Amino acid sequence: MIALLISNQSGNSGVAGDLAVPVGLADRIRGKADSKVILVEYSDFQCPACRFWHPILEGLYQDYGDRVGFVLRHFPLSQHKNAQLMAQGSEAAGQQGKFWEMSSLLFEKQKDWESASNVRDILTGYAVSLGLNKEKFLADMDSSEIKDKVNNDSRSGSLSKIPGTPTFFLNGKELTNLRGYEDIKAALDAALSNIK
């Protein structure tokens, strides 16, 4: 049964869902924000599978950033005790224009903080290393505005009945059975050729 949880080989086939909450102004988006092709990722900074996908997403952003909009929505899972705080940290960094930089850093350093007890200090250290204003970062991180942002993202994921993280939606339709870069690339290519 544990094996079922960890390696769900054919799990989602045939039950792809729709994105319940459309991409809007509240979303963190990079690449071509006004593109007709938008990829949404529900992510959890403490999820190893999301860390695995992170470099793939970076590659896709490098290759398709001029044509595709990339959205990251938070979906911190309850079994990951530091995920919620890290999501707030990334949003606080976003208040100073470093959302994506902080997100990358959190994935790259996931092993350093996932089971650490002083996660707040580690996170603050990352903020400082990115050149952020420490006081503002700390104040923003615990603000209700940022907590609401993370909670709203998470709620939207629940509304879409996502099975976990990462879950991808391309133009509002869930992408399933993804194995890596090539599968998302194929989906993006198909979507791009449709809008021409």
Added chain:
Amino acid sequence: MGKIPTCFVVNGCERVLTSVYSQIFGVPLALFGSIFYLSILVLSFVYAEFKKEKFWIWLMLVSFVGFGASTAFIYIQLFILRAFCFYCLVSAASSTTIFILVTMASLATHGKEKTK
């Protein structure tokens, strides 16, 4: 080969326990679960006390039903609801363990008699 592992929602108790699959004719499945565990307990004691074959057969039957139901619930959580409830998983693990133990005990001690 295959899909990259996902970090699954395991705090899906609300989604699971409020779904249409959480009850049968308005009776919550948890009640059936309690009856199941109670029957296992009672049958085990009764069998230990009286050593009557029929109680053992009932025990096998009940544990098999529990195992089958658990399998179905896992399937529903994984493929239909796409949310896991931790307590349901623990119950599925325990009912599976009961089934395995009962089956092993049957094979070890009752197998020879049954094959007649």
